[in-house]
Amino acid sequence: MEGSAGNHEVYPQFLDFIPKEREWLVNRDGQRRHGPSEEKELELRLGPPGDQDWSMRDSTRKNPGDKSESLLSLGYFSSMTQNISNGSQNQMFSASENPVGAVISSPWSSSAYGYRGKTLHNQQQTKVPSFLQLTSPLQGLPVVAHEASQRCCTEAVDIQGAEKKAFSPSSATTAVPNSSQKRTAPGPVVGWPPIRSFRKNLASGSSSKPAPVSQNRVPDKVASRTPVETCRKGLFVKINMHGLPIGRKVDLKAYDSYEKLSSAVDELFRGLIAAQQDSCPAGNQNKQEEEKALTGLLDASGEYTLVYEDNEGDMMLVGDVPWHMFISTVKRLRVLKSSELSALSLGSNKEEKVRH
């Protein structure tokens, strides 16, 4: 589509509003198509803000015969709607055209959702006479839900409809004016309620509450983010090896004894150490020891020793306390050169810790 000038077919109403130059002013008396069965054309004037020139104001405010004021009223308002033509009441929800599909039994939700997919042509409006009287009783304040237009884009409307459908009450059988609006769990709408991701899932404290399902194409990567990454299935702690810049992670729940942990550590790093020694220019004499096993991790008898950092930040020798106690306090593991052990301050030198 190229330019506005050529869009005569698509925007007949705008052609009149938008001359070739960038003037948007509209002749106030023009353009009014005021047939009884036509919708009201809204005169638009591009002026400074505050220019209350919306011509509808002056028009058929009290013109009940004008069928263009076809307001959709909801069942509960039928007794209060004085301004609407009766014929419109049957247009409630326009179920056949409504992309949401099902007749939504609760009157409240549909009014918010009945607009999907409609175009300009079907927008209708009227003036509520007493709009400035805030304390006046609400006379004939219909909630206007417009008929849905023919689907101009089925795909788009379906997407939108799917969202809305998810939110409409599924099991409310009668349109009861129940203030608490009991309904089964409504499906999640993207970005609603408007709270940040890090505020979600607080009540349960865990991820048991469903995070909102994103309807976007883009995966909603933040929805499942929790501030603390506690994995209930395993206890993954970092393990760094002396001399290796890249650490690993081990799942301590996979082991039930120090021996198993030790052999696991051995397997993890054995290959990496050998690879590093191969690349080390000064390590030629170690080449024949291709994959030297890491032994003696637990008793400082080997070349390397296993230590850990506990929940108080202290470095401790692995193996002193029962396994279950170790599991509950360990935060990370390190494999150090045994020769460097004495240089570090080990927690066992401090006051006796009996806490778990």
Next chain:
Amino acid sequence: MQRMACSFPDEVLEHVFSFVQCDNDRNAISTVCKSWYKIERWSRRRVFVGNCYAISPGMVIRRFPELRSIELKGKPHFADFNLVPDGWGGYVAPWISAMAAAYPWLEEIRLKRMVITDENLELIAKSFKNFKVLVLSSCEGFSTEGLAAVAANCRNLRELDLRESEVEDLSGHWLSHFPDDYTSLVSLNIACLGCEVSFSALERLVGRCPNLRTLRLNRAVPLDKLANLLRRAPQLVELGTGAYSSELRPDVFSNLSGAFSGCKELKSLSGFWDVVPGYLPAVYPICCRLTTLNLSYATIQSPDLIKLVGQCQNLQRLWVLDYIEDAGLDAVAASCKGLRELRVFPSDPFGPEPNVLLTEQGLVSVSEGCPKLQSVLYFCRQMSNAALMTIARNRPNMTRFRLCIIEPGTPDYLTLQPLDVGFGAIVEHCKDLQRLSLSGLLTDRVFEYIGTYAKKLEMLSVAFAGESDLGLHHVLSGCENLRKLEIRDCPFGDKALLANAAKLETMRSLWMSSCSVTFGACKLLGQKMPRLNVEVIDERGPPDSRPERCPIEKLYIYRTVAGPRFDMPGFVWTIDEDSAMRLS
């Protein structure tokens, strides 16, 4: 006027201008005459760019050659609620590159909703020798490696504030990169970080920075470490705890309580994840001094909350979960007579039924009992026009009113009417209202009230409301000071937009998603308004592959003097003056 202006030497004028710090006043000064413009631009030290795409870095640098402080905002507000797809934009990289070359003496960078990478952080760390303040609010794209670079290189760093940013946690080791002789830290906010930082490094850092006044820890810092930290920093003014839970032990409790008591300057508390109520009394000694209390992560029940807030007679700002319930808010109304800001967040926003006894009554109570209340964010499940009218009459000094009734389209629960008149009362009585968020069942009428009365309104958020373009037209034509308008799921289409196109140039931005705006109208706007960027965000593919009457997914319009941007992803479509559809 010109003669008078020339009668003062430049230095004198510059000295006078130095007392004018407010951006609007500075802007006004610069329009007086050429001479003042020149002096002002050379002496401006701080600039705020509300939309990073409204102007280019080069333009800012050309006009203000001696900046020391810059604040930039990127993504639209609705990005907070995942409505802006990833990759939309907001990259700070071009700004950092340009400023690295132009402002070697830059001291402060504040970003909000922008994408900043580790490379950008490293460039900051290396380029600005006197760098002092880094605030990354709701930013993303970086990891702890970038933080390590900042810690290691910014010798004069005073503030490192990561509030609510998304940080890739590679290791907690970054904190150790602060050199041992680094002592100038004033404010540290790492509350958003998931992984542990090295606690011993944190302790040493806190201990050697005598000017530290703000410390917001992350959840991973256990409670039994808190006392030691506090004892090293008794001068703290603002504290965010880590997880506030531990096995109840009298020695830990008394240690903690003593540590809190030692903080005589403490005025602000936050954190409180995983609260064990038994440890709450540890803060009682300082409650009377608190002016800000953020309990919005504290999953504790109303009685415990009441005991706590009941002692905070000087509280000005309270953020809390709806566990506080109406009874708790009654207590707030009775005790916190100086309250200015209240935010009540939902504990169970996706549950179908209310899980707490929090209704509109709580807000009404606070509005009655707290004469200084001016800022409200309130999530609840029921509301009535009567309550809103009461609140409006009680608090005509309200300036920020954001109400979120959790279920869209909820009417007045007493009368089943829309909430138009209630919100109408708010805008009518609260003449200085700057920010308003609507919810509940609303017709076009509420927008008529807003257009008529909300003359000072600057930001309006609308969702699931209205009936026709008339609603949008009321707002665009009536709200003279409107700067930001964000709309989702409303039946607003092309007419009001096109009729008020000129208004859009007086605003910072307009967001419309899941409305009824057609691509044709967007093209029209884009062609006719060269000083607006009209961005159609649509992940379904090219908008012209669908009928032009088909509503687009999302629309973001903002005024700019920088022309169309060149970093748009594939799902953003824009139209420029020569009518060609621009792709990224």
